Amino acid sequence: MKILVLYNVARDLGVGVASDIICEQEIEIIVPLVEELLLARGYEVETIETTQNLWNNMVSRIGTFDLALNMAESFGGGNTDEPLVPAMLEALRIPFTGASSLNMQLTLDKEKSKLVCQGYGIPVTPYQRFDSPDDPLQSNISFPAIAKPIRQEGSIGIYADCVVKNEAEMRAKVAHIISNYFQPAIVESFIVGREISVGVIGNGANLIVFPPLEFQFPDTHDDLLKIRSFEYKWGGQTEKMVKADLPSSVVEKLVSFTKTAFRATECRDYARMDFRITPDGEIYLLEVNYNPGIGPNSHGLNNTLTKMASFTGRGFEDLIEEIILIAASREKLI
Structure with a gap:
């Protein structure tokens, strides 16, 4: 199978503050690692940056590859317009991994995704x-x-x-x-309590939910600072990602909410749901994350879904290939 890896390198900020550019640089580390692992597993691989020339680049390659691995988190060298990438792929009838343009537009909007999930009985903040x-x-x-x-x-x-x-x-x-x-x-x-994330791969009735992960913040005793803020995720403050120690009844609810949110917001192939849990065990959905980071937890990188996958014995390489095969099956390529 030949895989076309799509990625974007943000060189300019369309929105935000200057420090936001930090989070846009890790893709330059991840893409060569993905290319290397796919070649090692017998795939043919090409990589393309999602520049302003993406449409023409894709048109010229139709029929030369089987599946696009969409790792682009924005479009055109900036840090915005991510949904344009799947929209172009859909218009050209090109099979690709992960979120559709509809799923992106819905789940990017924290209010709209809360409204949908709340309508399906999931408690939200x-x-x-x-x-x-x-x-x-x-x-x-x-x-x-x-x-x-x-x-x-x-x-x-x-x-x-x-x-x-x-x-x-x-x-x-x-x-x-x-x-x-x-x-x-x-x-x-603000929900005082534990910050929990739950990852899922698959489609339809065939969803695999990974064991819940907890973010811990050993540098602070202040409950109001125990959030996965920019300072923790990108700014160098110390956070720990550990397999959450939760009662089975809470895990069952998290799994149920995760599957429901995945289907209700029309996620595809892989996603991650973030929750807060109060000391009394009340669960609140924070947001739905389409196409969560699937890079390794090495080379100075910190990827939540990959960490969750490791709880089930899956390595970074296994997760990437499994997502490709899940998408290929959905697209009836295999």
């Missing part, structure tokens, strides 16, 4: 969308709260000071988000 920092505060929001860009992923725009303790702090942070990320903010009541 109390939230409010802010199109302006002057929007009236709804009664469902309590403090402390956390303010986030509504359409960013990978902890982008989520810094430690996004946890706000009062309305004045909240409105200042909302104003910052709107002016720097050019999108609404979403404000959620």
